[in-house]
Amino acid sequence: MNSRPPPIPLPAGVGAIPLLFCIEMHTYGMPTYLVISGYPALTGTLLSQKATAQRDHDDIRRRILHEPRGHADAFGAILRPHTEHTLTKKAHMGVLYVHGHGYSTMCGHATIAAARFLVDCWDEDIFPRRREVVFHRESESVMLVLHTPGGLVEVVVPTVPGEEGRRVDVGRQIGFVALAAWAISTALVVDIPSGRRWGELECLGRDGVSVSLAFCGTFILEVKIEELGFSSDLFDAPVDFARLKEVTSQLKEIINTDPAYREYLRFPDREGYGAVFGAMVTDKTHGKAREGTKGAELGVYFFGGNHIDRSPTGSAAAARAALDAARGNLKAGDSWTYHSLPTHAFGLEGMVATVLEDGTGGRDRPGVFGPVKVQIEGKAFYTGYSTILQEDGDILGEKGFLLDELSGK
Known part of the structure; x- marks a missing residue:
């Protein structure tokens, strides 16, 4: 071919x-x-x-x-x-x-x-x-x-x-x-040092953020938008994604580098330690539940180098289902609907997570809940077919670039 x-x-x-x-x-x-x-x-x-x-x-x-x-x-x-x-x-x-x-x-x-x-x-x-x-x-x-x-x-x-x-x-x-999902903590309070607190948090006079931490192939952070000091609305209120990127990046960096949180990043299913890969910012006030599911919510996922996922995300949905299973909100056989901004805005069905089997505990880790077996359902569509080539002398095409990262080069 x-x-x-x-x-x-x-x-x-x-x-x-x-x-x-x-x-x-x-x-x-x-x-x-x-x-x-x-x-x-x-x-x-x-x-x-x-x-x-x-x-x-x-x-x-x-x-x-x-x-x-x-x-x-x-x-x-x-x-x-x-x-x-x-x-x-x-x-x-x-x-x-x-x-x-x-x-x-x-x-x-x-x-x-x-x-x-x-x-x-x-x-x-x-x-x-x-x-x-x-x-x-x-x-x-x-x-x-x-x-x-x-x-x-x-x-x-x-x-x-x-x-x-x-x-x-x-x-x-x-x-x-999905890969086996584990709830690491459903109420982890992250202390934000005074020199690293963002303005929205300072305005509330707070020095900490309550988050949940799960593992599904990688460590995933879940946090309510209001916990970050923003309006408790991801949809009707204007969202400053640049600010959310900065804040979630700061939050991930603190958890990944502060020795106080190292034990939370120990893999639940094998030896070794990892790092938080993505942060799911949630809004519990929006989202239409698909028929047969217990409820729905809206979220925006910042992953890797703070890329924004347009979908509700499969691995993060499995991780969130594991957290809700640990909280007692979902049991085996229960389903939940997860929305992203596009699915909510266009009235789509959203991604559905169903707990197939819930866990009882993780190895020798008190408080760790898992493994939780979760089924994820969603749809994909074709948008095109492409032939990718590279011309001699095209330095930009050869090296590639991300505009946000060019400053200072």
Whole structure:
């Protein structure tokens, strides 16, 4: 497929760099650039492929996601058909997840997008194991197993008859079982040193912020918007996203660097310590509950280098469901609706999290609740197909840039 020309004349000097082919999709407004062909050959386990991608091919991540082509909050996924688990037929396809500042262990919105494409795709050069995907007549769906850096992820994709076989039923949500989620703390008070308190907090005369901390492949912080000193409204009141980025970045940095919080960042499922990757700012006053769910809420997720997720986010939704299970608000069989600004603004159904199994405790960690098994449901849509090339002499296209980071260079 790498020899297929783009729908424009190839400029002189392009041929030295292989073309990349992407399917462009979005999940509730959050984009996924799905690399389906043209990525350099990688061998070994999926984690070793990820390490090679980081070391030798990070320019490709920047070329796809950074400006001048992409933007600071873009997200991507790279299909890896040959991993240790696809070779033993434990998985149908491997996936590497990429964002503006690096690589993710798991991503819910990109998983939904990748699963939609793979079930619709009958090109065995792209998806060698497509004909091994089993159709379940009773549920009118197929089960797809994706090999992610965080582990194997089972995805249930609803289908209808198509020309070549089953294709995705866009009227129903795609569901996947998230990585195991753990509630680390439902009421962690973070002390903000006097020299690091932001203005909104100072105005309230407060020196601390109450947050919740969960783990679902990575550490995720949940905080109510009013706890940060802002209006308790993410939707009707004007939101200064630049300020929220600064504040959540400050909050994450304090937790990640202050020794007082180190024990909260010990992995609940293995040895070692991590760091808070994302902060979910919540608004409990907005959000329409989907039928069959116990309630709804609105949130904005700042992840990685403070990128803003346009979707309700799958991993963060699983983490929040684990927190509510720990609080006693959700039990096995209960569902909750999570909205992002786009789903709420357009009256969409939102992303649904269902607690399949709740936990009892984490290893030797008093107060840690988990593992909690959560199913996430959502929809993805196609927005385009692209051929990515690079011209000789195009320094900006070669290096990529994020406008917010150019100051001072």
